Amino acid sequence: xxxxxxxxxxxxxxxxxxxxxxxxxxxxxxxxxxxxxxxxxxxxxxxxxxxxxxxxxxxxxxxxxxxxxxxxxxxxxxxxxxxxxxxxxxxxxxxxxxxxxxxxxxxxxxxxxxxx
Amino acid sequence: xxxxxxxxxxxxxxxxxxxxxxxxxxxxxxxxxxxxxxxxxxxxxxxxxxxxxxxxxxxxxxxxxxxxxxxxxxxxxxxxxxxxxxxxxxxxxxxxxxxxxxxxxxxxxxxxxxx
Numbered sequence: 001x002x003x004x005x006x007x008x009x010x011x012x013x014x015x016x017x018x019x020x021x022x023x024x025x026x027x028x029x030x031x032x033x034x035x036x037x038x039x040x041x042x043x044x045x046x047x048x049x050x051x052x053x054x055x056x057x058x059x060x061x062x063x064x065x066x067x068x069x070x071x072x073x074x075x076x077x078x079x080x081x082x083x084x085x086x087x088x089x090x091x092x093x094x095x096x097x098x099x100x101x102x103x104x105x106x107x108x109x110x111x112x113x114x115x116x
Numbered sequence: 117x118x119x120x121x122x123x124x125x126x127x128x129x130x131x132x133x134x135x136x137x138x139x140x141x142x143x144x145x146x147x148x149x150x151x152x153x154x155x156x157x158x159x160x161x162x163x164x165x166x167x168x169x170x171x172x173x174x175x176x177x178x179x180x181x182x183x184x185x186x187x188x189x190x191x192x193x194x195x196x197x198x199x200x201x202x203x204x205x206x207x208x209x210x211x212x213x214x215x216x217x218x219x220x221x222x223x224x225x226x227x228x229x230x231x
Contacts, residue, residue: 032217043207043223044161091159097217101166104151105209105219107161 002028004096006108014116015086021079021111029074030096031112034105035067038091047092050077066102120144120210122222129198130230136183137193137225139208145169148212150191151219152182155205164206165189198229 003026011019023033031052036044048069049057056069066088068080077096081088093110097103119142127189129135141150167175167182177180177199183192208222 034218041226043221046218060161093159093161095161095219101147101167101213102149104166106163107120107153110159110160112163 002103002106003094004094004106005109006094006098009109010107010112010114012114012116013084015099016083019081019084019113020092021077021081021092021113024078025075025094025096025098025106028096028098028104030077030098032072033071033077033094033096035069035077035079036093036095038089038093038110044093048081052077081113084113086115089113089115120208120220120222122225124225125223126226126228126229128200128230129202131196131200132197134194134196135198137195137206137208137227138190138231139192139222140188140190141208141209141210141214142189145212145214148210150182150184151209151211152180152193153207153209153221154202155207155224157204161207165193195227199227200231203227205230219222 005024007022015051033050035047037046047062050069052071071077095104095105095107121140121142144212148169150167154162165175165177167184179196181194205222205224209219211219
């Protein structure tokens, strides 16, 4: 089945640093990947749609300069949380969808980000 | 606007019993897809089952089946013979073509299987 790898699985860092999270589709090409944020006991909140070779499409209320997304190839998208602050602490999870209208989104295992 | 509603924040089921998790949706599209995902406490999202809007039969995948009632816009997940490992959050999601393949997720149902 389709596999999506997300790295790192958890990060603890100081306030003010930048953190990069990678999302890779291992056995299929993904022109579109998605980045979500999830707070405890809540649903997934779509942050942005990552488009290969073009700019990401951000959801309303998501700061583009804060959450930088790069989708440089058909198998890799990265999310960089710039100048992270404690309020950015959350669970971030990416997904990718193989070509085909009936295909599900396949998710990475998520990244738990803690900003001290 | 697309909308997914899961009205059961938490559910309990006895081991080996069946349980139904509710999901209703709202869309003006004729072509759409409905998905269920399981999220254990470890956090990963596991795809369970898919139902297309034009599928005439209810989808089944092992112990999972989807009770699809198009006129009522409901897509309930039925888990038969519950196991302790089924304890998790369950999310219903919908994909509609006009959204550029975005998925809209419900608020989830926390299922606890009691031994």
